Amino acid sequence: MxxxxxxxxxxxxxxxxxxxxxxxxxxxxxxxxxxxxxxxxxxxxxxxxxRTIRQRLALLDAADEVYDLDESVDMYGDGVVAALEAKVAGLLGKEAAAFFPTGTMAQQVALRCWAGRTGNPVVALHAEAHPEVHERGAFSQVSGLRPVRLTDEPRQPTAEEVRDCEEPFGALMLELPLVGPGHLLPSWEELTDLVEAARERDAVVHFDGARLWESTVHFDRPLDEIAGLADSVYVSFYKSLDGFGGAALAGPSTLVEEAKAWRHRYGGTVFQQFPTALSALLGLERELPxxxxxxxxxxxxxxxxxxxxxxxxxxxxxxxxxxxxxxxxxxxxxxxxxxxxxxxxxxxxxxxxxxxxxxxxxxxxxxxxxxxxxxxxxxxxxxxxxxxxxxxxxxxxxxxxxxxxxxxxx
Missing domain, CATH: 3.90.1150.10 (Aspartate Aminotransferase, domain 1)
Known part of the structure; x- marks a missing residue:
């Protein structure tokens, strides 16, 4: 043509x-x-x-639909950032949530905090999980964590593989969906079995839920019920929701408070983040439904x-x-x-x-x-x-x- x-x-x-x-x-x-x-x-x-910069900035034309723009700008995580954290915690059925500039930082901090609580820095995960493929060894190089691969098969791990892991681990990390092999999710029964297998090993469960927002149809469950299986959950604001960036870690309030301290140490407590926070709120309002x-x-x-x-x-x-x-x-x-x-x-x-x-x-x-x-x-x-x-x-x-x-x- x-x-x-x-x-x-x-x-x-x-x-x-x-x-x-x-x-x-x-x-x-x-x-x-x-x-x-x-x-x-x-x-x-x-x-x-x-899209162009101009097109992306136009997203904020509707920001007054999700937040009072006459409020003061945020400073180091208050204001609109705190409102976003509360919104995410409610959607996921968790006590609290913390905003992070990146998911890489959010998950390192989450699993570092859990390692301190369990006394075990080993994280069991899939060989295709994001930290293993896309983060330049950040777990071991930056956060003192040691990943152990449950499988490299192009599917989700099985409960048997969790039970049969040869060494103790403090946390089981599940990427939902597992992107590399095709954005794959387990069945609901398989997911509950995976969580139960981790509990039998006295391990906590963390969901890499960058795209968890998309999983409700497959599981035929609401977000809070899905997230409720895990001790902590990370979600992204740009992968599914079309925000400018950013992520959130949700879980028990004590974990989230410690995570905010580590966020500061990692350089993630940014002076002002209102454009990103507003775009995330718009994503939750418009794209999530x-x-x-x-x-x-x-x-x-x-x-x-x-x-x-x-x-x-x-x-x-x-x-x-x-x-x-x-x-x-x-x-x-x-x-x-x-x-x-x-x-x-x-x-x-x-x-x-x-x-x-x-x-x-x-x-x-x-x-x-x-x-x-x-x-x-x-x-x-x-x-x-x-x-x-x-x-x-x-x-x-x-x-x-x-x-x-x-x-x-x-």
Missing amino acids: GDTADRSTRTSEQEPSGPVSEDERRGRRWERRRRASRSARRVLARSGLQ RLPSYVRHARVVAAALAEGLAAAGLPWSRVHPEVPHTNEFQVWLPYDADTVAEAAIRTAEESGTLLFARAWNAPVPGLAVTEVDVRAPGLEWSAEDVRTAVADFVVRLREEAGRAGGRTGP
Whole structure:
């Protein structure tokens, strides 16, 4: 659908005159994907990362709906920050909550405090848990904690693995959902068994609930009942709720008071945080009630994606999990990741429809995987819309694979 000028511009971006490094090539592709996301007429989700500063600041135009803007600004955690903490504690059914600038800090502080209470710095967790994959060894390097991996299988740990762990641990940390293998949640029965197994080991239970907000449909339970299984819970304000950033740690009031002391020591007691706190309150007001509809529609989108990929005649494809546990899930294709990424961006540039907005990764050569996120814009897509978009994408995928000489499909 793009004209000749569009194709010429795209070609010059794809094929710079001189050699470029791998990082530069990826950077250019990331920028093209971001521009395509901003200009696309149809998307399944729009995240804060894909918007301009002006667009993000516009979020605060409605801030007076959630807090009295004639109140004094916050200073070192009072005012609007304290109001946000009270709101989160109530939603999660906990005695208290503490605001943190990052989840990395919140979880280190939580587990450090629990280690002092249990006398055991060992944290049992999944090999794909966020601290193990994305935090540069922060548990051991910064907080004196020692992670022990329960499993590296692409699923949640089992109660048997908790019971059979070879050494004592002070805390069991469960990431809900477990993002790396596909935003996976256990069943409610499996979750209660996991918690019971930890109790049998005299361990506390901490939920890495960065995206816990999205879990209520799968568990068919309210947030406070889910959070009530754990001794402490961390939640994020930007991953699901579209806030500017920030996190909260919720749990017993004595733990939270100690956590605030450690927050200060870690440099997390920031002078003023009202923009982030207001964006979090807006997220709780606006996005939190919508999340169940996103999860339910993600199941419609996932089924239509699978149908569309099968109808396109690809040799193999996978939507995982087949029935999404949250509003995010994975798509796997038997092509080189660069080839698929280029096809996805071209589709958006030329058709105005962005089906795959996130990066494609290569777990092994010849396979590509991405995450699909369904939010408010995605509610406008019917199953037929998804199947049509898949067919359009596959046309370009085959073109790109042919150019690259690495075509796997027919």
